[in-house]
Amino acid sequence: MSDYPKFAVIGGGSWATAIVKMLSENLPKIAWYMRNDTALEEIKVNFHNPNYLSSVEFDVDQLYLTNDINKAISYADYVIFAIPSAFLSKEMEKLYVSLEGKVIISAIKGIIPETSLIVGEHFHTVYGIPYDNIAVITGPCHAEEVALERLSYLTLACRNEEHAKTVADCLSSHYIKVKETDDIVGTEYAAVLKNIYAIACGMAHGLGYGDNFQALLMSNAIREMKKFIKKVHRMKRNINNSAYLGDLLVTGYSLFSRNRMFGNMIGKGYTVKSAQMEMSMIAEGYYAAKSAYELNQKYGAKTPIINAVYDILYNGKDPKKTFRKLTEKLD
Ligand SMILES: NC(=O)C1=CN([C@@H]2O[C@H](COP(=O)(O)OP(=O)(O)OC[C@H]3O[C@@H](n4cnc5c(N)ncnc54)[C@H](O)[C@@H]3O)[C@@H](O)[C@H]2O)C=CC1
Ligand SMILES: O=C(CO)COP(=O)(O)O
Incomplete structure (x- = not known):
């Protein structure tokens, strides 16, 4: 060596x-x-x-x-x-x-x-x-x-x-x-899930929701992330640490985020295909939404945000209507 x-x-x-x-x-x-x-x-x-x-x-x-x-x-x-x-x-x-x-x-x-x-x-x-x-x-x-x-x-x-x-x-x-x-498992899942939540933030922005709603969305997202990770891999961890909450915040808020950009286009009315073609980069959360949704059929965590993103990206659901329904489930 x-x-x-x-x-x-x-x-x-x-x-x-x-x-x-x-x-x-x-x-x-x-x-x-x-x-x-x-x-x-x-x-x-x-x-x-x-x-x-x-x-x-x-x-x-x-x-x-x-x-x-x-x-x-x-x-x-x-x-x-x-x-x-x-x-x-x-x-x-x-x-x-x-x-x-x-x-x-x-x-x-x-x-x-x-x-x-x-x-x-x-x-x-x-x-x-x-x-x-x-x-x-x-x-x-x-x-x-x-x-x-x-x-x-x-x-x-x-x-x-x-x-x-x-x-x-x-x-x-x-x-x-x-x-x-x-915490190899927990940090990896957090990194996967935050990309889906960043897509949701982008969608919300593209649909015309403002900063007030985004803050609420982020607050719900971190609680949803905590529930999901706890089901998959239970251990003592502080979800407010930067690998979990920090990464969620930067990806949800930063204009550099590929996932947010992708969600924003969908919110503005692009189809999934056209948004992907428009971007020269890869939004990982697109793949993660499907994998996390399917995995969660086994774990059964309550994940309204993941479900909404999945429905829009994979079931052709209307973003506007899906978000309106989502707003009823957030607090
Ligand atoms: N960009 C960032 O700030 C960060 C990215 N990551 C992660 O790093 C990983 C890589 O993402 P980025 O570098 O951002 O992607 P990117 O969108 O900047 O680059 C895409 C990469 O995918 C490759 N690629 C495209 N089509 C391909 C194909 N058919 N077969 C094989 N390779 C193909 C391209 O050659 C390029 O290397 C992702 O998992 C992302 O979540 C993690 C932290 C920060
Ligand atoms: O992981 C990232 C920041 O921590 C990069 O996120 P994006 O892929 O959305 O740009």
Whole structure:
């Protein structure tokens, strides 16, 4: 092993780009895998990812850029996955090198559609990664603000203290602080659910509801989130911590949020298809609404907001009427 931790980042989108930026504050070399050859070449020549966070300048001597996921993973002891959940399984089909002994870190805030599992559970169940070697990066943090070096706090969930410290140290800088927790399951579910609530906030805004209603929606959302997570994984946790409430607030209120943007378009009358086509980015909450709704058929938590978003996105229900009914259930 070299004298510095070897990291690979999997993905070429906004969050992967932001994570490479964070790591490059501390590490002399980072492997970075993305599918897009044109973007890779552009980074080599112009030092910027042309498609995402294009203001961020990279020192290419610090980067081991590759379009082969196997090469990136072979290089690393710590592998950070930062691609939308819907594409993870397809990307993993390309893998022929072993993940044994590697620390697998999910920066994905979603449920894997093929298995209906959160990402840590998916890696444990499908790829046999021991929980000690699984970590999750979460917390209220938009990639765009990382690009601007605005102070942001991440939460690193991991059961192994040594791995947690290494990953936290490598991500930390003058604009990134990292808190640690062992609630891998709860923080992952919170990250999944807040995207659905951010879609609801966007829908409300698009429908013409104001700040007063949004505050009420957020207040109901955090209580709904608490009930849902308690059913799925009971442990002592403070739902007001930034990985839960903080991430809900930033995603629900920030104009950078993809999920809010997507919901706003639906509220304004776009169809789901046209809103997706209009956005150059992925709103994870679209997939999460279906997975969470279906999962909850087993758990039976009271989730009127998730149900309303699900009905609008998947059952073609009218947003205006659905929200009017939802308002009767909130307090
Ligand atoms: N952007 C942010 O501020 C944050 C994002 N996340 C999470 O990071 C994950 C990645 O999201 P972003 O980077 O924001 O997405 P993005 O919308 O910025 O980028 C989309 C990514 O998906 C890839 N992609 C698109 N179609 C694909 C396909 N058919 N097969 C494989 N890959 C495909 C693109 O190459 C690109 O890497 C998501 O789970 C998101 O919730 C988590 C925290 C913050
Ligand atoms: O997870 C995020 C902020 O913490 C990003 O949310 P969006 O995907 O809605 O932009």
